[in-house]
Amino acid sequence: MNTRPLLSLFALALLPSALCAQPAPAPSPATQAIDVKSGAWEGIVNIDVSVLVPDYREPWNAGQPSGGSGTGFLIGKNRFLTNAHVVSNATRILIRTTNDPEPHPARIVHIAHDCDLALIEAEDSSHFEKLKPLDFGGIPQLNTEVIAIGYPIGGDRISVTRGVVSRIDFRPYSHTSVDSHLAIQVDAAINPGNSGGPVMQEGKVVGVAFQGFSGRVAQNVGYMIPVPVIKRFLKDIEDGRYDHYVDLAASDFPIENPAQAKALGTSSDGVGVMVGDVEPQGSVGDLLKIGDVILSIDDNPVMNNGLVRFEGELMDMNEIVERKFAGDTIKLKYMRDGKKLESTVTLKRFDPYVRLGAQYNQRPRYIVNAGLVFQPLDRNLMDAHQMRDDTVNYVFDNFLTDKLYVERPEPVVLTNVLPDEVNTWITPYAHSIVDEINGLKIKTLKDVETALAKKDKPFIEIILLEKNRPLVLKRELAEAAHKRIMETYNILEDSYLGDE
């Protein structure tokens, strides 16, 4: 088992070839030495995690044991905040403070993968009762100094690094790879192991360090999750449940073209962004149409590039939606065919996108029948199986863009055929999307179970998407082979369909 310090690293952006000289930072205020023994930072703890990475290739197996370490900090009575990626897929969590090497077992209270935050608690709270929780600040200003505190690589004791706030922007969160929220870039060194640790200014927490670029891509670029995102998470879980982010589930297209502005009837003051796509199952699926112009959200005018001025900063208009919760409403002013309209929209989570991102803390779902392995299509599956089939790749890549989720909310893939006499002719058809089984359209993995239970015909007939021949198994042969295959390939359970 290997233990590695945790930090989400990504290397998406290309570095401009010339690095411009930065303006000299403002003279830093007199720095103050911190006495670690004072207990002021006692609430910043090291989190040691043992994990089990699920195996999406052999979904009936336990997975690969691994481990890691990150940082967390006390924010209330026996409540430690950290990153979701620090404690994802954990089988054991241990907390250690800097002055006390004793490990304390802990467990997850709430975990929010979409904003990479988690709340954990010690199983025995008595040890932490005297510790002082850290307080939250606000959004720090650009070019103001911050310190990052945590347990990064390079030693076992607590570490402090210093830098300034470099940028405040809407950024992809790499934990799921499909969620974007407000993130603050700092040039304080943030290294593997810092994850989940506080970034502080004037004694208050202004963010949670969570991701950065690999040194090969960019230097001194680290990101923290800012307070609005943290507060939203803490508010969301107040009712004892995490409800996830809500989404407009519509794509905007800037109005920069004069002919486009004229045709859409927008005024010359640069207000209004065009709706380029609408998800039928999203919050505004029944309201907005392609070609509509969004004028304002909750009375904040939306500019032609989709930005709003919000809390003094220019931000993506989605930031207003971001702060809301499932069931909240927003006031939307929009224009259609030159007419100004107004509507109140109840916000909800847009589920179909979830499977496009990485998912955690889930046991892989599957069905094995006569050696045929069926699994739902999602990113975890795509990453594990390295799918090369054009149809599978098309369905995954265009699940949203071509609205494929409407017809098939959970596409099912025949991922593997475990060779046996009964199925030897159909082994080449692994990595295909299942369209129908025994005359039943397969929309979810559950449908596979229902369809296979239909026993009115002597054959099991499987129709694959865009493959021109059906796969056929004689039912009596398939049933006889099933048990044999389970034993041969050491499969204890022939399906796992989830908790429900």
Next chain:
Amino acid sequence: MKLSPIFLFLALGAATLSAQTPETEAPKKKRAPAVAEAGSAPQQVVQNNSLVRVNATSQPYSLHLPWQKESPSSRRGLGVVLAGNRVLVTGQMVADATYVELELPEKGQKISAKVVAVDYEANLALLESAPSDKQKAFFAGLKPMAVDSSTRIDDKVDILQTGRVGELIKSELRISKVMTRRYNVEGSGFLVYEANNIVRSEANSFTLPVVKSGKLVGLLLSYDSKNQVTTILPAPIIEHFLKDVADGSYEGFPSLGMELQTTLDEQFRDFLGLKADAPGVLISLVMKGGSAEKAGMKKGDILVAINGFVIDSRGDYKDPQFGALSSSHLVRGRAYVGDKVEIQVIREGKEVTLKGELTRRKPDDFLVLPYLFDKGPRYVLMGGLLFQELSHPYLDAFGEEQRGGAILRLSRVASHPDKYEEEGRKKLVFLSLVLPTPSAQGYDKLGGQVVNKVNGKAIKDLNDLNDAFKSVKDTTHVIELNDFPHILYLDTTNAANDNKRLLGGAYRIGSLMRLE
């Protein structure tokens, strides 16, 4: 472009090959070309007076900036002189050719030539030089080579190459397999001979003849130096091509237009109701407008015979010359466009005889052009927006790593065109690129979106698009796309002004469209 030169790597064992030994049989035959001219000189220099070197310059059009051409490159090959002073080469040899010349291997004399017939599917072309005194003199010492279709498995054949001074270099091969395979462009398989041995490398070549006893048995298709496997474009296909050319109008190779599935799997046979040793394959796809569809073939039929040849559960028939061979050769190689065809199928348990006439689906009959040579891609430029018709070469020009997003979507249309064909589209028009112009402001990052309508008119091909732009009544062009952002607007006056600026401007655009 999928053109790859037949690259011959220098084989280590070449010295052991009897490349310089003249063929002993050849002189005995009356009409056989004299291979052994040099007699018993100590340094044997053997020529073949039926071969000429062919030099071609190739310059394809740019697929992404279709108003310009790519840089020219040269290709070499060894053509075969046929009756009527015509020279046979592969289609690859002359694809996108701007200049073709013939050269006498020994003397080095050169003469320019033109392509008189070419079939890129069958990968064959016929060259000719305009009649003149020079032409007469050039061909005076050359003798036509006969084509021999009688080759069988296990026959020994020679690949011919020429050295620096025209000396003949032979590599002997043994035909080990006869099968059908795709040549260079998309489409169904043609007959291929496969042979094994080391082939000595003289130079990169796009055409090398394969002979037996002084007669042409094929042209080299590919050589895999690692496995020492050679594939040969065989004489039956060459004869088919020549016969088709000879009658004045070239029709090409016919096809049935269907897809079949083997029935080796016993459970599948039971499901289909096929008896244990009964012949036949499942028809899983019948292409619209193809010979099979016209003859009345349906998806789900069991194909049991074509023209009296029984089709086995692999989809093969027993060829009298080659043994088991894919049934596609019954139509492709052994029949001509316009020939009658008789197909036996089992439908709902009963045997049905279908009768029809063989046709060929021309490249232009496809929604997505399978290949494109010698012509520029069609395009229309409007105010910086570049519209093209989707083609396989366009998609192939993107590398594996660029295949996400729009290219993946377009590739899928190319492999499943049915839905778009049913909509009545003749070609798939898409926005391929946006040049930065004032009228296209805000659109510069777009590319890869399928065009549905322009100014209210459904777009079935680029001509429709051009007409729709012309017939605009409003001051704004409205372009409806199949993909995000679904709708674009262009000011007609500004777009027209940008068009004028684009002509001869920084992008060196000579014409705003190519619609021929």
